[in-house]
Amino acid sequence: MLRRLRLRRRLSLFPNYLILSVLVFFSLGPIVILGFNSLKSQAEVGRNPLGPPQNVIWENYPNAWEIGNFATTLRNSSILVVGTLSGVLVLGGMAAFSMARLKLPGEGIMTLYLLIGASLPIQLFLVPLFFLWRNLGLVNNLFGLILIYIAVNSPFAIFLLRSYMINLPSDFDDAARIDGASEWQVFTKIVVPLSWPAFLTVGLVVGLAVWNEFLLATVFLTEHRLFTVVTSYYNFTSRFTRDWGLTSAGAVMMVLPVLILFLSLQRRFIAGITRGGLVN
Amino acid sequence: MQDSAVQRRGRAGERAEVARARPRRRSKKFVALLFVLPILLINVIVIIGPSISAFYYSMTDWSGVGAARFVGIDNFRRIIFDDITYREAFTNNLIWLAFFLTVPFVLALLAASFLAPIRKGGLFFRTALFIPYVLPSVIVASIWRNLLSPTLGVGVQLDKIGIRGLDQAWLGRPDSALLTVAFVDNWRFWGFLMVLFLAAMQNISPDLYEASRLDGATRWQEFRFITLPGIRPTIALMILMVSIWSFLVFDYVWILTGGGPAGSSEVLGTLVIKYAFNRFQAGYAAAIGLSMSFFAGIVITIFVVLRRRGWEV
Incomplete structure (x- = not known):
């Protein structure tokens, strides 16, 4: 009886699997076709633009690497990611530590301020910021971005780190303080090691956001030697629209x-x- | 007598302790401030300062170089009465909003409610449907520009096997460009929405479903009377977020059509960039940017008012 019920239950899920498979095909199909096309010659793309390659060629990869100037753009994007992450994790971590573990005066104001800062659209401050940055010599400057x-x-980052740190037991901090540790030592030796999962999550999310970012990178980096992988690819595809294999x-x-990460x-x-x- | 002496001594002792503790406590607060100061400084310089000065620039005819001349509310008068490109762009933002409040929500609710009861392979489906969301916009745009190509795309291949009429220049026609861009943006977006709905659905108590099944409820009734009310807060929050984002959209329009053809897919986000950096009307661009934030603010206000009125949103 029970087994029959369970079997019926599994059979009744069949339409679920069917519909979900169709949706997965819609989500992954275009990415698979992208992979196919990267292995085709230009002539084959003309004959067979969607199917798997009949003659697999690998030349597109070294060619795209050269023409797309990947050596430079990868370096630029990596600098942006590493620089942003060090800033966000160190400075944001410090602020989160202060809000969660120290008696920060005006903590409510700080929270409100961060909420406002998080919800202001980039388009609001983009124009004045650009001209301010130009006057400061920070346009076409990786550090500026x-x-x-x-x-x-x-x-x-601060919201996520703070909500994690606030739940840590305070015994370790107190013990360290009694032993004469400074707040900086409490932060680096105790709180950071204990909250590494939160730091990892923030690092992944922010790293991905910076790697993929388009609007600010387009506006603030206009010289070819400073292009990121994303803005350079934008440029690259508008020059080689016809060559699907290469792009x-x-x-x-x-x-x-x-994807691997x-x-x-x-x-x-x-x-x-x-x-x-949800925050951004 | 003796009692009060003890008390007095006690009180004096307390006072002395307070006096000793005060500088330490003050320095503690000072240390706490030092920890937030660097990030606060960066935030003020990058976000808050320029946001405030946007109010000033929006009332000037500044070109981006040299001095700005104060023109009062001229820019806003131009937005409301004169600028046809603005009106078209704003209308397109509203179309975008209508599209994104329906298509991704239906897709995501459908997928999430089909995925929620699945145990075997559930993780695979969730990951697979989420993958497009982590791709950079330029890649998504390039993938779909190829698939929608009027000479080699999906439409052409369907034409060959007898499904006719889909081999159009979807991105090149004024009547379809905007919705095609929205379609592409939605392709990578709806999986994100689905994951949120799924997480909310998995928090609904299974007892409710069990009880409804004993009462002989159909699947639709389950969805309508248990699932939907159960994830209502998430749906409401996402309606709010999607409404705000719809006024700020930029990437996909800029990359796929640049606002064209003939302004048919222009949105406020692309208009700001064009006025600021191509037409050298930074003051006017700041006014448009301000108006975009204003619309986002209106959406938030509507939500706050509804909540005050007792709506559970």
Whole structure:
């Protein structure tokens, strides 16, 4: 009886699997086709633009690497990601520590301030910020863009880190303070090691956001030598719209590291992004 | 007598302790402030300062270089009465809003409610449907520009096997460009919404479903009377967020059509960039940027008012 019920239950889920498979085909199909096209010659794309390649060629990859100037753009994007992450994790972590573990005067105001800062649209401050940055010589300057990324991403980081730190037991802090540790030592030696999962989540979400960012990178970096993988790819595809093999190979090279990282840490990624998406 | 002496001594002792503790406590507060100061400084310089000065620039005819001349509310008068491009862009933002409040919500609710009861393979489906969301906008745009190509795209291949009429230049026609861009943006967005709904659905007590099943409820009734009310807060929050985002959209329009053809897919986000950096009307661009924040503010206000009125949103 019970087994029959369970069997019926499983059979009744068949339409669920069917519909979900159709949706997965819709989500992954285009990405698979991108992979196919990166292995085709231009002539084959003309004959067979959607199916798997009949003659697999690998030349598109080295060509796209050269023409797309990946050596430079990867370096620029990496500098932006590393710079932003160090800023957000260190400075944001300090602020979160202060809000969660120290008696910060005016903590309510700080929270309100961060909420406002997180909800102000980029378009509101973009124009004045651009001209301010130009006067300061920070346009076409990776450091200048890193500062903006730090500011834009820090409210989310602080909220997430603070909510994690607030739940840590305070015994360790107190013991360390009695032993004469300074607050800085409490922060670096005790609170940071205890809250590494939160730091990792923030790092993943912010790193991905910076890696993929388009609007600010387009506006603030206009010189070719400073293009990120994303803005350079934008430029690249508008020059080589016809050559699908080449542009697809470039796309695969950009996406692959992100996808591998995402798939290997996907639980943490999804949990973090769903929270981050709501704050930003 | 003796009692009060003890008391007095006690009180004096307390006072002395307070006096000793005060500088330490003050320095504690000072240390706490030092920890937030660096990030606060960066935030003020990058976000709050320029946001405030946007109010000033929106009332000038500044070109982006040189001095700005104060023109009062001229820019806003131009937005409301004169600028046809603004009106078209705003209308497109409203179309965008209507699209994003329906299509992704239906898709995400459908997928999440089909995925929620699944144990075997549930994680695979969730991950697979979420993957497009982590791709950069330029890649998503490039994938779909190829798939929608009027010479080689999906429409052409369907035409060959007898499904006719889909081989259009979807992005090149004024009547379809905007909705095509919205379609592409939605392709990567709805999985994100689905994951949120799924997480909310998994928090609904299974007892409710069990009870309804004993009462002989149909699947639709389960969805209508248990699932939907159970995830209502999440749906309401996402309606709020999507409404705000719809006024700020930029990436996909800029990359896929640049607002064209003939302004048919222009939105406020692309208009700001064009006025600020191509037409050298930074003051006017600041006014448009301000108006976008204003619309986002209106959406938030509506939500707050509804909540005050006792709506559970």
